[in-house]
Amino acid sequence: MPEETSTRDTAQEWTRKALLFDFYAPLLTKKQCSIWDNYYQMDLSMVEIARQRNTTRQAVHALLKRTEESLELYEKKMGLIEHFVAGKDLLLQVDKRIQSLLTDTVTNRGNQEESLSGAVAEIRILIQKILDTY
16 A cells, blocks of 8 residues: 555545546657556556656656656646536536426326337437547
8 A cells, every 4th residue: 555645545536537638648658658547547656656657656656756747738728628528528418407307298198109209318328428439
């Protein structure tokens, strides 16, 4: 277990870092990717990573910090995560509205709107497929 547990990220911060890495890892060096993966995905401590690489904990810390700064800069310039989150939020809103429409159709109009219900159900399936790709 890493010794940095008191400074480990909150779930929200961890999620953001995971997204940053998912979107921008191809822009990093192999060394940056490897150390990031060791620390954030394999949950190794900085000391463990430093021992494996025959370096210091401070060097690992500095590389992680520089990597995070690079990832944040990429996001600031390209905004891929911002667009991803906005798109996903919109799809969730659409899905919620369609579910409401289905509920209203069944509750208020019964089977009179069967074709509408079928169409809406198909749309919901398509939206779920889109959401699953995120």
